[in-house]
Amino acid sequence: MTLGLGVPSKGRLMEQTFDWFAARGVTLRRSGQTREYAGAVDGAEGVRLVLMSAGEIPRELAAGRIHLGVTGSDLVQESLADWQAEVAALAALGFGHADLVIAVPAAWLDVETLDDLDAAAAAFRAAHGHRLRIATKYHRLVREFLRAHDVADYQLVDSQGATEGTVKNATAEAIADIASTGATLRANHLRPLADGLVHASEATLFASRRADWSAPAAAAFADLSARLGLQRLAPPGLGG
């Protein structure tokens, strides 16, 4: 079985992934029509390039349908309940940086930390009769973060886009979202909490622990690992 390598199928993430591999002597390229999601690999034996949505790569890794995949660490940790049991992080690739932060209206002078958020949520619930709502699409990461910090009296509301606008539209009181530069937060009169960094995401090369790592895939992995300068030469199977 050839080694399946999943790579984002479009945009900056795809280009930077291609650049990262090219700098290490492995050429990834699209084959056929530009609208066709087919790819080819030059410079490494037995590797099959699979172009797919960055958001689907965690699921494909967990299912073992691809051996390796490049995607954001936020997407892996959000979509896989026990991600370390499903995948191994082989290399942080140094691009695709994005911070998942909890942000509140900048005018909330009294709320700078998670402790403040917790106290403000208690008072808000007493005054308004419902929990303080935090809009996000990163439900698992945010819930686990707030639980680990013992924040109570909040509830998450789903927001799949334009999350910064939910506060102004009064569908949420605060948000948890990716803030690459902070400019969108500021434009919407929001400010991150001082200790509200939920996850610092980065494009990462992951390996599936569930894939078939028998001889052909293992040999291709050892060869590719050496070319990419990875520490790990043995395939990361279950328990490895």
Added chain:
Amino acid sequence: MGPAAAARAEGERLLAAFAAAGALRVEAPVLLPAAALIDLWGEDIRGRAYVTRDPLAGEMVLRPDFTVPVVEAHMAAGAEPARYCYLGEVFRAQERPSERPREYLQAGFELFDRTDPAAADAEVFALFAGLLDGLGLTAVTGDIGILAAAVRGLTTTPARKAALLRHIWRPRRFRRLLDRFAGRSPAPPERVALIARLSGSDPASLAAAAGPLVGLRGGAEIARRIAALVEDAAAPPIAAPEAALLYDLLGLAAPAGAALAHLRGITPLMPAIGPAVDRFAARLAALAARGIDPAALPFEASHGRSTLEYYDGFVFSLHAADPALPPVASGGRYDALTAVLGRGRSIPAVGGVIRPALVAALREGRA
């Protein structure tokens, strides 16, 4: 008989015993509206329960627990006093790989009675201990009411007491707050800087400089909390001997009889716990009258703080020797929950649940 049939048979045996103790058998739906449960337990329920969506009714939860539907049914139509029992599946999502079942039978008994709380506590515990006798279980008991009374009696501001009371069920945050209020740890630097800014200018102009106010949380709410922060910064720390007594109380673990003697000993120093200690003494007397020896009954003042979120008085659990197994039985008093669900009405209530599958496995030597 396979494990599932054995669990069902054990559950029916327990239910027959609950009925013989005067309980009315009740049923509850498996699909419950999510809103009430999420409001009660918060976002954690979405991690621990199966939440699904009905095209018309909105978010629904697969029954994680019988207490809420049973209390709601009682508050809507029940006579007093009342004893209820139930047997059915509950569903708990596992967020980490775990041997624990996602779907299991629960047999429960709930007692609503406003006449004699000590006797009601003892009735439930003695009933459970008796039904599970011979399985080699270890009991642990506690009393959230004593902790709450100790917090209410602190010499500090009402806001600090309210913050501590709110976090009794979150031991780490409780400890951090207590350390800060007792002057054992410094205020966070952001707070110190904020108080300094506030003393240099008025909150209204600071708020105006911070940007336009967006969202439902209004300027008056922000102003109220700023006033509370300023008050808190000026409040003296909880005196060291008083804080030491509370730290000591949090760590109290002893046989119930000895724990009572210790609590009697410190009551002159913490008079606020007096009534709660009297209730503890009355419970031990009621347990002794039912043949439970206080000298042999383990008591931990902090028991039930991290897992049994709505209990506010007596709490108990019964455990098998293997620490990897969940409690075979657990329960306690939840007076405040009936007030929340009763919309203005409330009734003192105590109850508990047993895992029949675990009982059957222990009986057959499978666990």
